[in-house]
Amino acid sequence: MPRIAATGGEAVAYAVRDMDVDVIAAYPITPQTVIAEKLADLIADGELDAEMIHVESEHSALSASVAASLAGARVFTATASQGLELMHEILFIASGLRAPLVMALATRALSAPISIWNDYGDLASARDTGWVILVSENVQEAYDNVIQAFRIAEHPDVLLPVMVALDGFILSHTVEPLDMIPREELAEYAPKRPYGYRPVLNPEKPLTIGTLADPKWYYEVKRQQVEALRNAAKYVEDAGREFGRRFGREYGFIEEFMMEDADYAIVVMGAISGTVKAAARRLRERGVKAGVVKVRMYRPFPADTIARVLEGVKAVGVLDKAILFGSTLEGPLAMDVAATLYTRGLDKPFISFIHGIGGRDVYVADVVKMYEKLAEAAEKGEKAHKTIYFGVRE
DSSP states (O other): OOEEEEEHHHHHHHHHHHTTOSEEEEOOOTTTHHHHHHHHHHHHTTSOOOEEEEOSSHHHHHHHHHHHHHTTOOEEEEEOHHHHHHTHHHHHHHHHTTOOOEEEEEEOOOSSSOOOSOOSHHHHHTTTSSOEEEEOSSHHHHHHHHHHHHHHHTSTTTOOOEEEEEETTTTTTOEEEEEOOOHHHHHHHSOSSGGGOOOSOOTTSOOOOSOOOOTTTHHHHHHHHHHHHHHHHHHHHHHHHHHHHHHSOOOOSEEEESOTTOSEEEEEOSTTHHHHHHHHHHHHHTTOOEEEEEESEEESOOHHHHHHHHTTOSEEEEEESSOOTTOSSSOHHHHHHHHHHHHTTOOOOEEEEEOOGGGOOOOHHHHHHHHHHHHHHHHHTOOOOEEEEOSOOO
């Protein structure tokens, strides 16, 4: 496989090219714009035969993507921050209509005040919209996740949109090594219109979709959507396993880092995972058994897998780069992990850590202190769940 130097934005664009996408609809917004610009270059240079739809807003970008997907096209879009919020209405429509499209989200803080820097406020706002969500730690994962996303979305037992998140600027604009995969091999891994897929929209047989459903039918449609998202977990796992068999990089729901004998674990996702791993290594050198659980599949949430990994630790922390305002625990990932532990009877010290909001730097030393907080809670036998804000001026 050829190795090149690429930013995360370029890696996403190359993955879209290599998956032979038919339709791209996108509207520029920092830091996503680099993805759409690169795709426009690839189309202009003849490297991708796709229709690029220039729309007037992100709402229109996702609307056009849904229609193209239901017409049988392989479809991609991308956005960030306020762009995702302008799409918010259509996020539910895309999943409700079972449109198997793929979207990249270059994560960025939400207004107000305006921030172009990275946190996961936008990603957190989309967690319950019925999409499959994969989160990338580095440039290579962004490329690999986009490729797998098409295979997952288009499976007949899924037929749901898939969102691939990568940290805005931290990954979208940072150059790292990228191992590419020949397009002909990817065509075998994720063939277009697989399994005899037939488009919903057909000019020869016109129909109306997404119309009014009264109480006699709406509930059943939503329950089918629930089942489809549950089913998606199996195909995320299958896609990751087959990807590993073919290309040597295997992916699961999570990544365990030094968890075999860990006493204290921090659950995290995205690019900040590297910082947490560095902190765990530093503590291991001091004799502290620190471990890391990196969540790759955010939705559907891999509760059983996470509960199994955390069962033996003395204390659990979760590091979030987003805030659930007014919630019992104000970290969105922390809420999922806390619910996972509670529903499985795993009663142990638990702390929700929040840091990195609005692009605030998160240092290894900060994460070391988080582990120290976990050790202190375990020593005292503290069971009450709490949220601690790190790196903020009081």
